Amino acid sequence: xxxxxxxxxxxxxxxxxxxxxxxxxxxxxxxxxxxxxxxxxxxxxxxxxxxxxxxxxxxxxxxxxxxxxxxxxxxxxxxxxxxxxxxxxxxxxxxxxxxxxxxxxxxxxxxxxxxxxxxxxxxxxxxxxxxxxxxxxxxxxxxxxxxxxxxxxxxxxxxxxxxxxxxxxxxxxxxxxxxxxxxxxxxxxxxxxxxxxxxxxxxxxxxxxxxxxxxxxxxxxxxxxxxxxxxxxxxxxxxxxxxxxxxxxxxxxxxxxxxxxxxxxxxxxxxxxxxxxxxxxxxxxxxxxxxxxxxxxxxxxxxxxxxxxxxxxxxxxxxxxxxxxxxxxxxxxxx
Amino acid sequence: xxxxxxxxxxxxxxxxxxxxxxxxxxxxxxxxxxxxxxxxxxxxxxxxxxxxxxxxxxxxxxxxxxxxxxxxxxxxxxxxxxxxxxxxxxxxxxxxxxxxxxxxxxxxxxxxxxxxxxxxxxxxxxxxxxxxxxxxxxxxxxxxxxxxxxxxxxxxxxxxxxxxxxxxxxxxxxxxxxxxxxxxxxxxxxxxxxxxxxxxxxxxxxxxxxxxxxxxxxxxxxxxxxxxxxxxxxxxxxxxxxxxxxxxxxxxxxxxxxxxxxxxxxxxxxxxxxxxxxxxxxxxxxxxxxxxxxxxxxxxxxxxxxxxxxxxxxxxxxxxxxxxxxxxxxxxxxx
Numbered sequence: 001x002x003x004x005x006x007x008x009x010x011x012x013x014x015x016x017x018x019x020x021x022x023x024x025x026x027x028x029x030x031x032x033x034x035x036x037x038x039x040x041x042x043x044x045x046x047x048x049x050x051x052x053x054x055x056x057x058x059x060x061x062x063x064x065x066x067x068x069x070x071x072x073x074x075x076x077x078x079x080x081x082x083x084x085x086x087x088x089x090x091x092x093x094x095x096x097x098x099x100x101x102x103x104x105x106x107x108x109x110x111x112x113x114x115x116x117x118x119x120x121x122x123x124x125x126x127x128x129x130x131x132x133x134x135x136x137x138x139x140x141x142x143x144x145x146x147x148x149x150x151x152x153x154x155x156x157x158x159x160x161x162x163x164x165x166x167x168x169x170x171x172x173x174x175x176x177x178x179x180x181x182x183x184x185x186x187x188x189x190x191x192x193x194x195x196x197x198x199x200x201x202x203x204x205x206x207x208x209x210x211x212x213x214x215x216x217x218x219x220x221x222x223x224x225x226x227x228x229x230x231x232x233x234x235x236x237x238x239x240x241x242x243x244x245x246x247x248x249x250x251x252x253x254x255x256x257x258x259x260x261x262x263x264x265x266x267x268x269x270x271x272x273x274x275x276x277x278x279x280x281x282x283x284x285x286x287x288x289x290x291x292x293x294x295x296x297x298x299x300x301x302x303x304x305x306x307x308x309x310x311x312x313x314x315x316x317x318x319x320x321x322x323x324x325x326x327x328x329x330x331x332x333x334x335x
Numbered sequence: 336x337x338x339x340x341x342x343x344x345x346x347x348x349x350x351x352x353x354x355x356x357x358x359x360x361x362x363x364x365x366x367x368x369x370x371x372x373x374x375x376x377x378x379x380x381x382x383x384x385x386x387x388x389x390x391x392x393x394x395x396x397x398x399x400x401x402x403x404x405x406x407x408x409x410x411x412x413x414x415x416x417x418x419x420x421x422x423x424x425x426x427x428x429x430x431x432x433x434x435x436x437x438x439x440x441x442x443x444x445x446x447x448x449x450x451x452x453x454x455x456x457x458x459x460x461x462x463x464x465x466x467x468x469x470x471x472x473x474x475x476x477x478x479x480x481x482x483x484x485x486x487x488x489x490x491x492x493x494x495x496x497x498x499x500x501x502x503x504x505x506x507x508x509x510x511x512x513x514x515x516x517x518x519x520x521x522x523x524x525x526x527x528x529x530x531x532x533x534x535x536x537x538x539x540x541x542x543x544x545x546x547x548x549x550x551x552x553x554x555x556x557x558x559x560x561x562x563x564x565x566x567x568x569x570x571x572x573x574x575x576x577x578x579x580x581x582x583x584x585x586x587x588x589x590x591x592x593x594x595x596x597x598x599x600x601x602x603x604x605x606x607x608x609x610x611x612x613x614x615x616x617x618x619x620x621x622x623x624x625x626x627x628x629x630x631x632x633x634x635x636x637x638x639x640x641x642x643x644x645x646x647x648x649x650x651x652x653x654x655x656x657x658x659x660x661x662x663x664x665x666x667x668x669x670x
Contacts, residue, residue, distance in 0.1 A: 006413060007437055009463050050653055078341060079522065087422040088647035089442045090655075093525060097658045102342055102522035104454060105442040105645070105660075107424045119439060119454070126461030128344050187414065187437035190428060310440070312423035318385055320425075323432045325440075 005219030007187050007212075014181035014335055015124040015173040018131070019070025022288040023062050024280070025140070025166030031266045036288040037167075038065065044141070044166050055139035056091045059084070059168045063095055063135055066170035066287075077101045077172070078129045081116040083108060084279055085138050085164075086146065092136070101133070109308030110205075110234050111188065112136040113283040114327040117171055118185035121329070124173050131175075137168030138278030147313060148198065160200040162236045162262060163272035169283030171291075177335075180294035183301070184330040186216040190310065192323040198316050202239020202262070202274055205307040208324035209235060210246040212305055216328050217252060224254055228299040231290065232326070233282035233306035234262035236274030261285040282306040294333045302331045340554030342522050342547075349516035349670055350459040350508040353466070354405025355622040358397050360475070360501030363611075363619070366601045371623040372502075373400065379476070379501050390474035391426045394419070394503045398430055398470055401505035401622075412436045412507070413464045416451040418443060419614055420473050420499075421481065427471070436468070444643030445540075445569050446523065447471040448618040449662040452506055453520035456664070459508050466510075472503030473613030482648055483533065495535040497571045497597060498607035504618030506626075514668050515629035518636070521551040521663040525645065531656040533646065537574020537597070537609055540642040543659035544570060545581040547640055551663050552587060559589055563634040566625065567661070568617035568641035569597035571609030596620040617641040629668045636667045 002010045022037045029040030039061070046057040059082075067074055080099055082092035083106035096103035108115040113136050120132035141151055143164035149155045173182060191208040209232050217223060224230060224247075235243055240260040247254050261282045262275035286304060293299045305328040316322070337345045357372045364375030374396070381392040394417075402409055415434055417427035418441035431438035443450040448471050455467035476486055478499035484490045508517060526543040544567050552558060559565060559582075570578055575595040582589050596617045597610035621639060628634045640663040651657070 003463065052649055052653060083440075083442065085423075086647065087649065088420075088444065088645065090645070090647045090650045093645035093658055093660075094650070094655070096525040096660075097527050101524065103525050103660060104450065104522070105418075105444075107418065107440040107442040109423065115439065122458060122461060122463050126457060126463070128338065128457050128461070187439070189436065190431040190438050192432050310423065310425070310428035312421065312425045314387055314422060315425045315429070318387060320429070323428055325428075325431075325438060 007215050008184055008219035010184045011121060011125045011182060013125055014183050015121045016176050016178035016181050017171055017291060018174050018176050018178045019066045019172035020287040020291045021062050021066035021069055022169045022284040023058055023167060024284050028165055028167055028265055031270060033265050033285060033289055037284060038288065051139055051141040052086060055137055055142050056094050059091045059095045059137040060098060062168040062170045066172060070172045074099060077133050078131055080133045081106060081120050082135045083112040084136055085109065085143055108325060109310055110277060110279050111306040111308030111325050111327050112279045113169060113286055114304060114306040114329050117182065117329050118187060118327050120173055121182040121185055124175055131172055133170060133172050135170035136279040136283045138164050138280035140164045140166045143278055157273060158199045159273055160238055162201055162274045162277035164278035165265060165276045165281040167280030167284035169287035171287055180291060180331045180333050181335055182329055183332045186212055186328040188212040188326045190323045190325050192321055194321045196321040201277055201309045202236040203242055204309045204322035205324035206235055206239045206242035206246060209243050209305055209307050209326045212326040212328050213247060214250050224252055227257060227301050227303045230258045230303045232260045234277040235260050235307055236262040236277065238274050294331055297333045300333050304329050304331060342550050343519055343554035345519045346456060346460045346517060348460055349518050350456045351511050351513035351516050352506055352626060353509050353511050353513045354401045354507035355626045356397050356401035356404055357504045357619040357623040358393055358502060359619050363500055363502055363600055366605060368600050368620060368624055372619060373623065386474055386476035387421065390472055390477050391429050394426045394430045394472040395433055397503040397505045401507060405507045409434060412468050413466055415468045416441060416455050417470045418447040419471055420444065420478055443660060444645055445612060445614050446641040446643030446660050446662050447614045448504060448621055449639060449641040449664050452517065452664050453522060453662050455508055456517040456520055459510055466507055468505060468507050470505035471614040471618045473499050473615035475499045475501045478613055492608060493534045494608055495573055497536055497609045497612035499613035500600060500611045500616040502615030502619035504622035506622055515626060515666045516670055517664055518667045519665040521547055523547040523661045525658045525660050527656055527658040529656045533651050536612055536644045537571040538577055539644045539657035540659035541570055541574045541577035541581060544578050544640055544642050544661045547661040547663050548582060549585050559587055562592060562636055562638045565593045565638045567595045569612040570595045570642055571597040571612060573609050629666055632668045634668060636665065639664050639666060
């Protein structure tokens with residue numbers, strides 16, 4: 001490995017992605033990315049009697065199917081790096097209980113997918129573990145009742161709001177020679193421009209995305225055109241526009257190669273307003289569309305940033321603004 | 336580094352602890368460990384108008400004082416690894432906002448101190464970062480109202496309950512030659528023996544502590560008598576007794592060298608029943624008493640396990656039991 005700048009690490013011996021799996025709910029399955037997901041659930045209750053149990057069941061299925069798809073067995077997995085949006089990350093902890101491996105619990109809101117892959121790649125590259133299972137999930141109904149209002153209340157959604165994706169994604173990285181590879185990671189810093197509207201997450205997260213992107217380009221000397229595609233996690237329509245503006249002010253033009261998972265996952269007709277959000281948004285698209293395109297060499301290199309809003313209902317009620325964070329990973333089809 | 340077994344990593348080039356700092360509330364200051372802490376607050380509100388803001392102010396102070404004590408400056412710190420008990424780890428995220436460094440948010444309940452040092456040691460040993468700031472905190476009043484009942488309700492505490500420590504601890508590890516050193520880490524697995532009483536955390540966490548201890552001894556070939564002292568985080572009186580029993584069944588005798596931070600921090604007269612708990616319990620004792628004894632060479636080597644109960648109020652209300660986890664670190668006074 002080689003450290004580039006203060007925030008970017010380049011892996012000389014790039015960890016490979018040996019397994020990936022994605023599950024989404026029925027609404028996400030009907031969206032434009034529907035055909036790419038490994039599994040679209042018929043019922044977002046997953047046969048459980050509570051939304052929280054449904055979210056956990058979805059993550060458990062994602063993890064076990066990912067292991068199966070990778071050709072490994074459950075006992076081969078050495079460590080799980082996982083987090084989610086629920087208080088005390090219960091979806092992840094209870095999933096870890098079902099695996100007989102080490103567990104590192106993470107919380108980075110909707111940026112958990114790239115946080116886990118960034119950390120996991122260091123652990124594999126450094127030889128601390130032979131493989132790492134990275135995963136995260138979110139569920140529309142659990143997120144609404146925990147962060148905003150219970151669905152039963154029928155609250156009207158404001159125009160800047162996003163729709164939390166019901167979905168999960170898992171990635172297994174190891175030292176094998178399996179494409180795609182994690183070439184670099186850029187760890188994010190917390191940014192806060194003072195946005196305090198819990199129904200406008202895109203605006204809260206855009207500055208952090210800008211900061212990580214700019215730092216990545218500064219650290220590596222690369223420009224946006226170097227990449228076949230650049231993805232952000234869940235800035236949504238409004239947040240993406242802010243990011244494009246902020247980047248332009250920094251002298252970087254994000255062109256047609258730039259996509260936001262939050263904008264890709266739903267159709268306009270699905271009335272999600274600004275698009276998708278939640279840990280499951282970038283996790284499901286990374287572990288389906290993006291990794292498959294890299295595997296087929298339709299993409300040669302991709303810069304992928306999940307973005308997270310580090311708020312809690314309590315911090316907002318006590319008058320705090322919403323800090324954001326974004327961790328970036330660079331995936332390549334070839335070493 | 337050298338991997339020993341599936342869960343233990345030995346650092347050939349041991350990271351050193353260049354900085355440590357601890358703050359506790361007035362009640363903890365009056366306990367038997369009071370004289371060891373860097374700072375005892377007069378007022379557990381820290382001059383703030385809410386308990387949550389007080390907890391955050393305490394963590395911020397701990398972090399900045401730790402940097403000052405280490406001789407580094409704020410801009411030298413490359414990455415913060417932190418977590419806490421509050422929903423969406425807001426104490427940690429908002430503290431990260433005040434530092435201009437990368438941030439990895441963690442959640443491992445009361446085992447966050449050793450989770451952060453275990454991960455941070457890998458990041459320093461592997462050369463990914465020159466230094467890592469690891470920290471965590473807890474506050475009696477925020478934990479009571481989030482996990483159990485608001486203090487204003489005046490609920491009676493059952494005999495097996497523990498008292499969440501108002502306190503914080505921070506550790507800076509880097510590649511310098513500063514004693515004490517992190518020789519090894521043993522990452523924990525999630526264990527669940529079916530305990531579902533939120534007022535009996537010690538019993539819920541003891542199996543995880545046993546599993547990590549046993550794995551550490553199996554992986555390294557060491558025995559309890561190898562260490563000058565073995566500490567668990569916050570099992571409390573009842574949990575410690577369970578651990579001693581469980582270890583005896585596994586063929587390991589924990590002798591008078593075994594201590595539990597939860598039992599050390601309060602006097603019997605302070606009516607905390609089973610003793611202290613919370614992230615701040617093991618964090619404050621590690622970053623005062625334990626590290627200072629190692630620095631003075633009164634201890635040559637210490638095995639230190641923070642222990643965490645991975646529950647949420649929601650998981651308990653939905654009938655789930657309480658999974659536990661414990662991550663271990665080995666600290667040495669000399670390389």
